[in-house]
Amino acid sequence: MTIKIHNTLTGKLDEFKSIQPEKVSLYTCGPTVYDYPHIGNWAAYIYWDVLVRILTINGYDVKRVMNITDVGHLVSDADEGEDKLEKGARREGKTAWKVAKFYTDVFLDGMKKLNLIEPSVITKATEYIPQQLDLVRQLKTKGVTYQIDDGIYFDTSKFASYADFAHLNLEELKAGARVEYNQQKRNPSDFALWKFTPEGEKRDMEWPTPTDLTSDGKERMGFPGWHIECSAMALSELGKTIDIHTGGIDHIPVHHTNEIAQSETANGVRFSNYWMHNNFLKVDGRKFSKSLGNGYTLDDLKKQGFTPLDFRMFLLQTHYRSEGNFTFDNLQSAHNRLHNWRNIAILRHQIHDTVTSDKERNDDEKTLSLYATSQAIIEAINNDLNTPEALSIIDEAFTKLQNTRLENINANALNQLLDTIDQTLGLELINNTPDISDESKQLIIKRNLARQNKDWNLSDKLRDELLDIGITLLDNQIGTIWQYTDK
Numbered sequence: 098m099t100i101k102i103h104n105t106l107t108g109k110l111d112e113f114k115s116i117q118p119e120k121v122s123l124y125t126c127g128p129t130v131y132d133y134p135h136i137g138n139w140a141a142y143i144y145w146d147v148l149v150r151i152l153t154i155n156g157y158d159v160k161r162v163m164n165i166t167d168v169g170h171l172v173s174d175a176d177e178g179e180d181k182l183e184k185g186a187r188r189e190g191k192t193a194w195k196v197a198k199f200y201t202d203v204f205l206d207g208m209k210k211l212n213l214i215e216p217s218v219i220t221k222a223t224e225y226i227p228q229q230l231d232l233v234r235q236l237k238t239k240g241v242t243y244q245i246d247d248g249i250y251f252d253t254s255k256f257a258s259y260a261d262f263a264h265l266n267l268e269e270l271k272a273g274a275r276v277e278y279n280q281q282k283r284n285p286s287d288f289a290l291w292k293f294t295p296e297g298e299k300r301d302m303e304w305p306t307p308t309d310l311t312s313d314g315k316e317r318m319g320f321p322g323w324h325i326e327c328s329a330m331a332l333s334e335l336g337k338t339i340d341i342h343t344g345g346i347d348h349i350p351v352h353h354t355n356e357i358a359q360s361e362t363a364n365g366v367r368f369s370n371y372w373m374h375n376n377f378l379k380v381d382g383r384k385f386s387k388s389l390g391n392g393y394t395l396d397d398l399k400k401q402g403f404t405p406l407d408f409r410m411f412l413l414q415t416h417y418r419s420e421g422n423f424t425f426d427n428l429q430s431a432h433n434r435l436h437n438w439r440n441i442a443i444l445r446h447q448i449h450d451t452v453t454s455d456k457e458r459n460d461d462e463k464t465l466s467l468y469a470t471s472q473a474i475i476e477a478i479n480n481d482l483n484t485p486e487a488l489s490i491i492d493e494a495f496t497k498l499q500n501t502r503l504e505n506i507n508a509n510a511l512n513q514l515l516d517t518i519d520q521t522l523g524l525e526l527i528n529n530t531p532d533i534s535d536e537s538k539q540l541i542i543k544r545n546l547a548r549q550n551k552d553w554n555l556s557d558k559l560r561d562e563l564l565d566i567g568i569t570l571l572d573n574q575i576g577t578i579w580q581y582t583d584k
């Protein structure tokens with residue numbers, strides 16, 4: 098089966114070909130751990146989780162590296178302003194190290210809640226300082242760096258294809274450069290590889306600047322630029338050329354453009370063959386912003402009665418390259434959809450499998466269509482992670498199942514379909530739909546008997562008893578089935 102990926106590098110839908118057979122190296126730009134991640138941040142990681150899942154289903158052994166930016170990400174992407182970590186430290190009256198540790202743990206915990214597959218390697222920028230300095234050294238040797246008062250910079254005019262990746266207009270950039278841009282820089286697009294701790298200041302996170310990297314040999318403390326971190330970690334863990342690099346669309350013009358410039362200048366080969374970028378999630382049609390107070394976290398959703406998997410379902414309804422719009426109404430619809438899906442998943446506990454032989458299974462048209470549904474889901478996601486398409490394929494199949502008599506549903510085919518949905522979309526349908534207890538089953542049998550005997554009082558009483566323990570009975574054209582009651 099072929100996987101198609103919209104590649105920012107070519108601007109096209111490209112067929113995916115890995116460098117090594119059956120292996121994929123994947124780098125995901127990870128979180129800056131200075132505050133609680135909002136649901137927009139999580140959007141990115143949910144989409145890339147689906148990417149890992151679909152690659153794995155296609156038989157690839159995926160080595161995925163995700164970094165934790167725990168130093169050097171400045172408030173402005175133009176290398177100006179405070180380090181977000183030091184700012185977080187001031188806000189909370191803790192050291193930057195403590196802040197980083199706290200929010201790294203928050204992030205890892207959120208990953209579990211959202212059922213995100215843990216990357217093969219999680220790299221903290223602060224643990225790769227020697228590798229970052231080494232990369233700066235290589236760039237210095239190539240003659241593309243220069244030093245100004247506040248650090249060592251990359252001269253973007255020395256990388257001929259600098260503007261290509263993001264289709265930048267460098268002339269316009271120059272003309273539009275605001276006054277506050279550091280006038281010592283040779284070009285507005287030049288960026289810091291290593292910044293010096295300002296004289297007279299002491300940062301929580303700082304390292305000695307090797308004197309061979311500076312032009313004057315003076316001893317100074319310093320810290321890495323955000324872009325060099327990703328280049329160095331990707332290089333150390335995955336090699337000079339990687340298969341796929343992912344991030345949000347905000348990374349295209351600066352962060353990823355700079356990663357490419359550094360990595361390709363240092364190594365002389367292409368940095369990544371495929372670049373994938375997720376679009377942004379908005380809230381009520383607006384950007385996330387502190388002043389609007391709309392930077393909802395997973396805890397905020399929980400307070401309104403929604404689970405992380407409700408949010409996961411919500412997000413999968415939008416293609417990763419389309420702009421998403423979060424509203425609590427939309428989240429409610431996603432919650433309802435997930436609830437309905439779980440009620441289909443529990444049919445597997447209620448099927449008395451009457452289709453026994455393989456021959457019968459193969460002859461059974463409904464069984465075949467369930468197997469075909471599994472295939473269609475994979476094909477939709479193979480096509481540039483088309484999760485909305487996969488969701489409508491599932492809805493269609495589930496609507497058919499809702500109208501099929503239980504004895505005509507093949508348990509194996511249903512189980513396989515549920516397994517495919519869980520593997521591709523990570524919605525945990527199987528784990529979240531345990532069978533009911535034997536006592537509850539006895540109550541259902543008693544209630545059905547009462548109903549047959551037209552003992553409506555007893556029948557209603559038992560039905561209410563079941564409702565109290567979260568089980569709803571449905572008497573419809575496919576028979577009497579039980580469902581979970583939505584809370």
Ligand code: AMP
Pocket residue numbers: 126127128129130137138139140141166344345346347348375376377378379385
């Ligand atoms: P940060 O922690 O600020 O480095 O951001 C982590 C990731 O979240 C980055 O890959 C961003 O591109 C992504 N991101 C930030 N805001 C949004 C949003 N509203 N929608 C989707 N992705 C976002």
Ligand code: ZN
Pocket residue numbers: 125126127327352
């Ligand atoms: Zn990065």
